[in-house]
Amino acid sequence: MKKYLTILFFLAGCLVVVSSCRKYETVPVETVTKDYIWDTKDSNGVYASQYLFSIYSSLPDGANRIGRDFLDAGSDDAVTSQTSTAPVTLLATNGITIFNNPDDAWARSYAGIRQATNFLNNFSVVPLKNANEKRSWFGEARVLRAFFYWELVKRYGGVPIIGDSLKTLDDNIEIPRSSFETCVNYIVKECDRAKDSLRDDPVDDGNYGRFTKAGAMALKAHVLLYAASQLYNGGNVGDSLNGYASYDANRWKLAGDAAKAIMDQGVYSLQQEFLDIFIIQRSQEVIYGKTNTLGKPVETLNGPINYSTAPASGNTSPTQELVNAFGMNNGLEINDPGSGYDSTNPYLNRDPRLGYTVLYNGAQWLSTALQTFNGGVNRPGGATVQTQTGYYMRKFMGRFENTTNYEDHYHDWIYFRYAEVLLNYAEAMNEFAGPTADVFTAVESIRQRAGLNPYALDHSISKDSLRTIIRNERHKEFAFEEQRYWDIRRWKIAGKIYNSGLHGISITQTTTGLMYKVAPALNSAFDESKMYFYPIPYNEVVSNAKMRQNPGW
Known part of the structure; x- marks a missing residue:
């Protein structure tokens, strides 16, 4: 860490300035100093605002961010379609080391923390005319800093907490890791401090894409749910750096209460059309997401191959494990004898979310029926990058079933949406108090929006049975949203998931119809002795005598 922080502290004196309509004739733009960023005469806060926006730009994008693949292509949701070894595959095959982690967030997150701290320490001198706006900017920087700390903690466990200090090259920067509990408490406290400074929800159009009160509350609820989960709550791998020393059921109650506080606001609700959550702005369900410009990058990177009017790379191949998670539209799982599932017509009458998440053989796309049978137009075989599982990802793409090209x-990459709040609440309160009426209501609202009929559950089921249902609802609802990858870790089921291997479907055309056969897709693996936490990067360990490595690394 010493090496990294030394570089970072030096760079902190060199403020990056983006283009602006504001002119400074006495000092060239390339030599703008901190006195111009924190301008004591600037009642509009032009440069300070740009500095704050630069912190937002440091937030990670989700789509295809791991070497052109989704992070969830390193879970049981998908495999990469790349024909050569892809970085994301290392995450699903015990392939990462202290030198080659494709999801290493250490440097990026500490850079964001440094930026946010710099803002918090210096912005007070800017005489912004609108006092409420100034207070909100402080709150935004604070919750952004908490967000970056969480990016670190969920990967590495406890990390060094820098606080409000801005170290210089002359300071001692060999800082030990704080305990997991200390880090969680710090993040939660920062969210609480930021909450009352932030804009009320829903935010106006002019400030869309900035953290609001509910955004800070959602981060808090998210963190507390993880902290209460099996990996950290007394079942940790390691010591105090990796979780709590013993189990405490009240941690589930804290997580449930944090989610309920958002529900009680009465501001957010489930978007009626599931697809609209991801392709429109101002969805009533989105609490916070990173805004992006108009475009079609998800389609061109992940859409099915061999459409001449809409060329695409087909990067992401959903697994049979993901497809099997989607039950029938009558609310029953496919292995239930009364579900009506037909193995010779496996996609008929399925949970509607399957069709919004995965493109399968026969699905309508770009005005044609998709052909992912062996030798079909969209799975021709050979060396061309194409589906490795018989499926393509459909989620996040626009309504292109009946068009001939992509528009x-x-x-926008959504970090927190109301469906997660509901399922966070349901999971936490089921673990704390069992299957109460409120828990059933939260889960059933998700199933109702999905279009299941009937959507209601049997209210006589056990806590364990409801836990299974809640986890499956999360699997279906949040596929490719960087939830599943972390869920199977915090539930401590990653070993069972990965060590069973990942599969796809092999479809053969015969004279009597199509034959479906489950086929291996990836020989995945997970070393439970070390893979629940990422290794601290090599440079941080060798340059800081106080930096302890995670277990097994």
């Missing part, structure tokens, strides 16, 4: 639309 621009929004691809």
